[in-house]
Amino acid sequence: MKTTLLCGLLFLSGLFTGCKKNETAEPAGHAEHSLSSHLKTNAIATVLPGSPDDPNILYFGRWDKSNSLQYNSAWGGAYLKTQFTGTTVKIKVGTTVTNYYYRIDNGPWVIKAGVSGTVDLTPSPLSAGPHSLIVAQGKDYSYVFTFQGLVLDPGASTSAPAVGVDLIEYIGDSITAGYFNTMAEVSDYAWIAAEQLGAEHTQIAYPGIALVTGYGVNADKTGMDMQYFKTQSLAFPSSPNWDFSNYSAKIVVINLGQNDGSSAEPDSLFQSHYATLLAEIRTKFPNAHIFALRTFLGGRAAPTQAAVNSRIAAGDDNVYFIDTNGWLTPNSPDYRNSNDVHPSDAGQIKAANKLAPILSSFLTGGTTPSPYIVDNCDAATNWTSQNTLTLNTTDKKEGNAALQSLGSGTLEFQKHFTAFNPGATTANGGAIQFWYYVSDVSKLSSSNQIELGSGGNADINEYNWNIGPLVNGWNFISKTFASAGTTGGIPDITALNWLRIYHSKTASVTTRIDGIRIVHY
Incomplete structure (x- = not known):
């Protein structure tokens, strides 16, 4: 199963307005930059x-x-x-x-x-x-x-100065550029998080830019789906292509979707272009860990996560969706004002403090905290379902088997556990993660939930989350406790004892789960 991560991203870069200066393109030429050459x-x-x-x-x-x-x-x-x-x-x-x-x-x-x-x-x-x-x-x-x-x-x-061993590349809009912050780039979450980690960094970000060309605030301009691959920013439409052999990023963090959310752009188009961008970044940085952030205010979150899931289903195990839900509080000092989608200086620091611990384990010398294994799904003991429950030893994500449900019943997987303490909290980024397989998402209805609690049954001291969005095949599910709803009281996170996954259906569907764990940072 892929290494832990989750926490999310950015519906933040809102409408950018401002006077644009007269520009003349700088001379094109061979651009260079690599940590190895720096040394x-x-x-x-x-x-x-x-x-x-x-x-x-x-x-x-x-x-x-x-x-x-x-x-x-x-x-x-x-x-x-x-x-x-x-x-x-x-x-x-x-x-x-x-x-x-x-x-x-x-x-x-x-x-x-x-x-x-x-x-x-x-x-x-x-x-x-x-x-x-x-x-x-x-x-x-x-x-x-x-x-x-x-x-x-x-x-x-x-x-020669001291330099970090690794480089983090950030891709985003005005929020990632810190455009409205006191010190712009050097006071935004991207710069702050990288500096906390002792890593070098690049910020390929521009105010008002959308992911998809032809949409967003700068609808007459190219989107990041094209401009990311250029030596110069959106201000230079004739920019030469960037030579990606000049440096290698250990981590790539993408925070796009805020400006796409301001237009009539279909979610399906956004998802398609996001998945294509992820695939193209993979060709540029074959070994990088790629993180797609949920926009801080949640815009385009579903198609962002669906794009990540589609890449995972295609076999890319080093791409992750980070659920940023709960990182910043709307209409609070986390933002410049109540009508602004741009984080304040304090909000940028808060976001950096959430992001840095997630990235740290993926840098050279980083260590990933041992996850608490809830169930490796190698046995059906004590699991119940409204459908036919079996073990699939062929199509699994880890261990010896995956737990499989076949049928049209709503209740797919349920189990009572001896009370356990996973060591996770909302403060330390605690999250439940597992692999979830769906044979045909078109047969799934909207009513669905992941439920985890300390009350031993439904609606008693229970955390709950919506499971989607999903694609056909395997999906990596990662849900933070900070983003959970609660029912019947606040669960005792030190004594969890019950888990249920259900999804209403219009016809018989095969679903599977594997590698259920709880992580924290």
Whole structure:
């Protein structure tokens, strides 16, 4: 069974409005970026310390490095990092730059807005000795950052900075870009979560962008289904394709659907394009763990999860739906105001604190907490059903067998257990997970539920969830306790003793379950 995860995603990026600047495309060229190449330290004798091609300046994001005198990035959240000696440092930026942020020696972020040319980053000289520097692309609608080098003290030098072993790539809209937050990209959940984990990161995100081309706030623009594969952002419709051989992402996190939800786009179209995007990302990053977040406000959640399930059914065991239900509270300080879909600064931090523990176990050196095995479904002992109940030893997801129900009865699987404590809570991301097979979803009616409780029977101290959406074949089901409804009182999560799965039907259907467990982070 696939490794635990769940928690969800983003119905957040709402209608984006704002004046769009006049744009001219930056020169296209060969963009580079890879953690392995960053770590190369074979300096070229003719390279001056602080110049764009200084091998001790490391770049993260999609950069056009075709001109050794000027490196350009055109996606928000791109950044560079290095170490330098001396007491002062200046940055040379092109005329197109509007905003960027920098920090020295892990100090506070400093905003530089509307500046170009040579800019002093140390108006008060530093103490002598080595210092670290990070400079990140700031809030902008064309996301052009033109870096022409650093100016150091006479005789000063650079050295390679410490970098994370892994890279996390985020794909999203204005919420993932932090467009309305105080420090834009560096104050959004994507940046914060990656920094918490010590990972490098990219943010392929743009305000107002939808997943599907021709829909959303920018209906006249391309969607992320096309623009994700470009070197430059949506502001550059003629952008060259990005060369994905330049870096490898350990994790990809997708947070799309908020802007699609603002249009008349059919769910079936959204689902189809989402599944295609997942498949194409897999071809670019064959070994990455891909996480599809439920939009924070829930928009397009069902087709998002259905797209993930379709990829799982196709044999991709490293793609996951993260149920974000309960992460942020609508009409609360988690959002900028009661009418806004964009998280506040505090809301972004809250979302990052939910996401980081889920991603941590998938990074190099990460460890996944041992799940509590509720039932491995290798035996039918003590299970009951309104249908014919058997073991299927051929089509299973783990262990020796899967439990199979065949018939038209509503009650599929039910079992009483000796009370157990899985160690999970709503606070630590506790969730029930299992594999669920359906032979023909068209024969399933809307009435369905997963029920887990401490009262020993239905409607007594019970957690409950809707099981869908589903596709034909195997579906990976992951439901957080934070997103559960309750009936007949609050269950005692330290003494769970009863589980039931039911689904009304219009005809006989084969369903199976396998690998029932409870996880937490």
